[in-house]
Amino acid sequence: MVKMTKLWLFLNVLFSIAWPEGWAEKVLGTETEEFDFDGLPGAQHEFKIEVGAGREECFYQKIVAGGKLHISFEVIYGGDMRLNIYLRNPVNRGVIDAVENKPDGVLMHHAQITGPYAICLDNSMSRMASKLVYVFLVTYVEEEWSRYRQEIEDVELTVSNFSASIQTVQESVKETLVHQAQSRMHIIKDWYLITGNNTYIQRWSICQCIVVMMCSGIQVYFVRRLFRGTNVTPTSKPRA
Incomplete structure (x- = not known):
């Protein structure tokens, strides 16, 4: 019983990852109301059902030949907290496996026949109290599930x-952006260098032009001084 409980907990965790909890059937992550098991890796049902006093409630799950069925149940409240559960054959409705007069239990079956198997919750031993039962049901084909898992991997x-x-592309883009930023910084540096050189050359050229003009004026002045003469001598006599 301890091994069965551990297996139930393992399957519960496994299929809760593949199929989140919910009322609708989920196949490969997509909800569907009409479930066809053929060719699919598995299915999961998880629900609560109230079984009336002295009554039997049955529901059906289609299983293909070679598929595996796991059913676990627990009586949440009601009466003596005990219940019978039966798994019936799809052909003659004969009982394949059963858990009788227990508050919880696990049924496992390897299907040899394709068809709708009946899972019946029997509360006929209780004449006065209804019972609320939690049911967890898993069906899967091991080969299909292995293939599905391999595809996921x-x-x-x-x-x-x-x-x-x-x-890799993102790292290359980052390197390109860094290179572009460095290029922009070099362009700004070169622009300031060119602007500074232009200003320096303009000012130096203006200064040189002023110096040349001053030298030219001085030269003209002194050359004219050399050729300047008077018509009288210092004693005010006419020159010869």
């Missing part, structure tokens, strides 16, 4: 490779 590997490529 392949997809994760592809996503990992794609993520690595994206990371």
Whole structure:
């Protein structure tokens, strides 16, 4: 019983990851009301059902040949907290497996026949009290589930490779942005250098032009001084 309980907890955790809790059937992450098990890796049902006093409630789950069925139940409240659960054959409705007069239990079956199997909750031993029962049901084909898991792993590997490529591209883009920023800084530096040189050359050229003009004026003045003469001598006599 301890091993069965551990297996039930393992399957509960496993399928709660693949199929989140909810009333609608979820197949490969998509909700569907009409479930066809053929070709799909598995299905999960998780619900609460009230079984009236002295009554039997049955529901059906289609299972393909070779599929595995796991059923676990627990009486939440009502009466003596005990219940019978039966798994019936899809052909003659004979009882395949049963848990009788217990507050909780686990049923497991490896289906040999394809068809709708009946899971019946029997509260006929209680004449006065109804009972609320929690039911967790899992059906899966082990080979299909292994294939589905392998496909998921392949997809994760592809996503990992794609993520690595994206990371490489992102690093290259960052390097390009850094290079562009450095180029812009060099352009600004060169612009200030060119502007400064232009201002320096303009001012130095103006100064040189002023010096040349002053030298020219002085030269003209002194040359004219050399050729300047008078018509009289210092004693006011006419020159010869």
